[in-house]
Amino acid sequence: MFEERIRCADLRSRVMSADQAAALISDGMTVGMSGFTRAGDAKVIPFAMAERARRDPFRITLLTGASLGNDVDRTLTEAGVLARRLPFQSDATLRKAINRGEVMFVDQHLSETVEQLRTHQIGPVDIAVIEAIAINADGSIVPTTSIGNSASFAILAEKIIVEINLTQPLELEGLHDVYIPRRRPHRMPIPLTDPSDRIGETAIPVPPEKIAAIVVSEKADSASTILPADAETAAIANHLIEFFEHEVRRGRLTTSLLPLQAGIGTIANAVLSGFIHSPFHGLTMYSEVLQDSTFELFDAGRLDFASGSSITLSAETYRRVFADIGRYKSRLVLRPQEVSNHPEVIRRLGIIALNTALEADIYGNVNSTHVLGTHMMNGIGGSGDFARNAYMAIFATKSIAKDGRISSIVPMVSHCDHNEHDVDILVTEQGLADLRGLAPRERAAVIIERCAHPQYRDLLRDYYKDAVTHIGGQTPHRLERAFEMHVRFRETGSMLASTAEAAA
Numbered sequence: 001m002f003e004e005r006i007r008c009a010d011l012r013s014r015v016m017s018a019d020q021a022a023a024l025i026s027d028g029m030t031v032g033m034s035g036f037t038r039a040g041d042a043k044v045i046p047f048a049m050a051e052r053a054r055r056d057p058f059r060i061t062l063l064t065g066a067s068l069g070n071d072v073d074r075t076l077t078e079a080g081v082l083a084r085r086l087p088f089q090s091d092a093t094l095r096k097a098i099n100r101g102e103v104m105f106v107d108q109h110l111s112e113t114v115e116q117l118r119t120h121q122i123g124p125v126d127i128a129v130i131e132a133i134a135i136n137a138d139g140s141i142v143p144t145t146s147i148g149n150s151a152s153f154a155i156l157a158e159k160i161i162v163e164i165n166l167t168q169p170l171e172l173e174g175l176h177d178v179y180i181p182r183r184r185p186h187r188m189p190i191p192l193t194d195p196s197d198r199i200g201e202t203a204i205p206v207p208p209e210k211i212a213a214i215v216v217s218e219k220a221d222s223a224s225t226i227l228p229a230d231a232e233t234a235a236i237a238n239h240l241i242e243f244f245e246h247e248v249r250r251g252r253l254t255t256s257l258l259p260l261q262a263g264i265g266t267i268a269n270a271v272l273s274g275f276i277h278s279p280f281h282g283l284t285m286y287s288e289v290l291q292d293s294t295f296e297l298f299d300a301g302r303l304d305f306a307s308g309s310s311i312t313l314s315a316e317t318y319r320r321v322f323a324d325i326g327r328y329k330s331r332l333v334l335r336p337q338e339v340s341n342h343p344e345v346i347r348r349l350g351i352i353a354l355n356t357a358l359e360a361d362i363y364g365n366v367n368s369t370h371v372l373g374t375h376m377m378n379g380i381g382g383s384g385d386f387a388r389n390a391y392m393a394i395f396a397t398k399s400i401a402k403d404g405r406i407s408s409i410v411p412m413v414s415h416c417d418h419n420e421h422d423v424d425i426l427v428t429e430q431g432l433a434d435l436r437g438l439a440p441r442e443r444a445a446v447i448i449e450r451c452a453h454p455q456y457r458d459l460l461r462d463y464y465k466d467a468v469t470h471i472g473g474q475t476p477h478r479l480e481r482a483f484e485m486h487v488r489f490r491e492t493g494s495m496l497a498s499t500a501e502a503a504a
Contacts, residue, residue: 036064195284357395
C-alpha cells in the first residue's frame with residue numbers, strides 16, 4: 001500500500017496517527033483544508049482536532065474550498081475550534097453559531113479567497129490539510145474528488161498534512177488539471193478557450209520537505225443531499241427548455257447551446273436533469289460542482305464534456321459512477337476553483353449560468369444568502385463569479401416556500417447578493433421572465449405576472465401601483481412598505497395578508 005500510494009520513499013516515515021498529526025495545529029493558526037461541496041474533504045484530522053479541543057481548548061481560522069461533509073463543520077463548531085470560517089459553509093450547527101455571532105463568517109466569492117491569500121490580504125496559511133489518493137516521488141500531491149482551493153493552500157502553507165484516502169480509487173489520477181495563475185501585475189491570460197482544454201499538471205506541485213505528516217483514512221465522501229425532481233422543478237426545467245428553443249429559433253444559440261454552469265442544490269440539479277428530454281445535444285459544462293445531472297446527461301448522450309472543481313453525488317450515483325470511472329474519465333476534468341470560477345474565463349467561454357435564489361424582487365434583484373435580511377444560510381458561493389460574467393445569468397426558485405407562507409417574489413429583497421444589472425432571466429414554476437433590455441418598470445410587470453405565485457400577485461401589484469403613484473422614479477419604491485411582507489411573516493408566520501387587511 002505505501003509503495004502504491006506514497007511513492008516518495010523518504011516520506012513513508014512521516015505516516016502517523018491522526019492525533020499525532022493534529023497536534024501540529026495550535027491555537028490561533030490559520031488552517032486551509034481541502035473540500036469543496038462535501039467532496040474531497042479532510043476526514044480524520046478535523047475529528048482529532050475536535051477531540052483534543054475538548055480537553056485543551058484552542059481556536060483557529062478555517063479556510064476551505066466550499067462546504068464540507070461528514071459533519072466536519074458541526075463537530076468543529078461543537079468543540080469550539082472555529083473562531084473564523086470562510087468562504088462558504090452549509091452546516092446547520094455552524095450556521096446557528098454564525099448567526100449567534102459565535103463564529104465570524106466571511107462570505108466570499110469563491111474565486112477570491114486564494115487571490116487574497118496570494119497577495120497577503122488575508123492569511124497566511126500556517127498548515128494545509130489535503131486529502132489525496134497518492135503522493136508522487138517528487139512530493140506532488142494527487143487530489144481526490146475535488147481540487148477547490150487545495151492546490152494554493154498547499155503551495156502557500158508553511159506545512160502540509162496529507163490524508164491518504166484508501167477508499168478513493170487510483171483511477172482518479174489524471175483527472176485533475178492544476179493550473180495556478182501567475183502573480184500580478186505580470187499575470188498572463190489563462191489559456192483556456194474550451195471546457196475540454198488541459199493547461200496544467202495532474203498533481204499539486206510541492207516540495208516533499210513541506211509535508212510534515214501523512215495520515216491514512218478510509219472514509220468516503222458524504223453523499224449529496226439533493227432531493228428528487230418534483231412537479232415544480234420539472235416546470236422550471238420545461239420553461240427553460242422552451243426559452244432555449246426560442247433562442248435557437250432566433251439564431252442566438254445552436255442546439256449545443258453554450259457551456260453550462262449550475263450551482264449546487266436540488267433545483268439546479270433537477271433542472272439540468274430535465275435537459276435529458278430536450279432537443280439539445282453536444283452539450284458542454286464549465287461549472288464548479290459536477291452533480292448527478294452531469295452523469296445523467298452523459299449517459300443520455302446529451303453531454304460531451306464537463307469541467308468542474310469537484311464531483312458531488314448522491315449515494316447511489318456515487319457507487320455507480322466510481323465503479324466505472326474509466327468510462328467517464330476522458331470526458332471530465334477537475335480544476336482549482338480560482339480557474340473554474342475565474343471571471344475572465346467565464347466571460348471568454350460565454351457561460352450560461354444557472355443559480356438558485358432565496359428570493360427575488362420585482363425589479364430583478366436577487367438574495368441568495370440571507371433569511372429576512374439578517375440570518376445567513378450558506379453563502380454566496382460561486383454564483384456571483386458566474387452571474388456577473390456570464391453570457392446569460394439565470395436565477396431559478398420556486399415561487400413560494402413554507403407551504404405558501406413565504407413568497408419568493410417580494411417588493412424589495414431583504415439582502416442583495418446579485419443586483420438587477422447581473423440578472424438576465426428569472427424563472428419559477430409559474431413562468432419565465434426575460435429581463436434583457438427591460439427598464440425597471442417593465443421588469444416589475446413581467447416578474448409579477450410571470451414568476452409570482454397567484455396568491456401573492458395582488459399584493460405585489462398593489463405595492464407596485466402604490467409606489468408608482470405616490471413616489472415614481474426610475475425604480476419606484478415605497479420605503480415604508482418595501483418590507484411589509486417580510487415584517488408580516490416575522491410577526492404572523494405568513495407573508496399573506498389577513499382577510500381583514502385584504503378587505504381594507
